Amino acid sequence: MEDQITVLFVDDERNVLRALERLCMDEPYRVLTADTSSAGLAILEQQFCPVVISDYRMPDISGVEFLREVRKRWPDTVRIVLSGYADAATIVSAINEGEIYKFIPKPWNDDELKVAIANAIEKYRLQQENKRLTNELRAKNRELEELTRNLEKIIEEKTADLLIQNRSLQLAQTILNLLPLSVIGIDNEGMIVHLNRRAQSLFHSRGLVVGEYAESMLPETILHAARCAQQQGGAVVCTAPDGQTLSVRSVPLFDGTTHTGSVLILQEQVHPGSASEAMP
Secondary structure, eight states, X not given: XXXXXXXXXXXXXXXXXXXXXXXXXXXXXXXXXXXXXXXXXXXXXXSOOSEEEEESOOSSSXXXXXXXXXXXXXXXXXXXXXXXXXXXXXXXXXXXXXXOSEEEESSOOHHHHHHHHHHHHHHHHHHHHHHHHHHHHHHHHHHHHHHHHHHHHHHHHHHHHHXXXXXXXXXXXXXXXXXXXXXXXXXXXXXXXXXXXXXXXXXXXXXXXXXSBHHHHSOHHHHHHHHHHHHHTSOEEEEOTTSOEEEEEEEXXXXXXXXXXXXXXEEEOSSOOSSOBOOO
């Protein structure tokens, strides 16, 4: 339920104030009255009144001066002048100095005055709703800016990590290419996922490439030697189809406890070592 709106009437004539109280008796807002401008300011200091309606001619200060002070101290109020001394200069002065919402002449029409007050209350509520929505939008914009800054920071950190990983991969590739060994990476499904430069050169005539399956691309003698090496946990010597003698090792790869593939390490044998030759 919305808080009840309070309307403040300021007029130096008590009978006018009583008439206004009677007029608004059944309206859905509370009415306060003051018979001087200073009394009206005192009431506003104790309780905010969204709608302030003042007579133009007051004994202490004019209604325009009073409403100008009200605007200065309580800018959210909707201010109305009620006066029987209306001329063009007075209306212009009231509007310019007090930012008056409406100028209502005396004697007033009851229905028109009620409508004017209802419109003033609606104006106040719309202003407050607009202010609330504006503040919410600003808060959301601040949140969005903060999220954007955090996201940019995360992206920068991830980019830096990726650059480091990329440099590490490049260095690892360079190291593998410099090894005097042929290195072939095979995933858990038997697909070739890596070939260093020496392995590419060794199997150039067979068109060995990444993405092909080892079973269909590698000679059976090497595949058999790799299976034996994995079972024995050491190196196995075999003879390639071109007559070259190779020492073959098969090293299993694990991601934690999950087997993910293997690495075949082939070394060309100039002088046969002590390892036994695998028989196909």
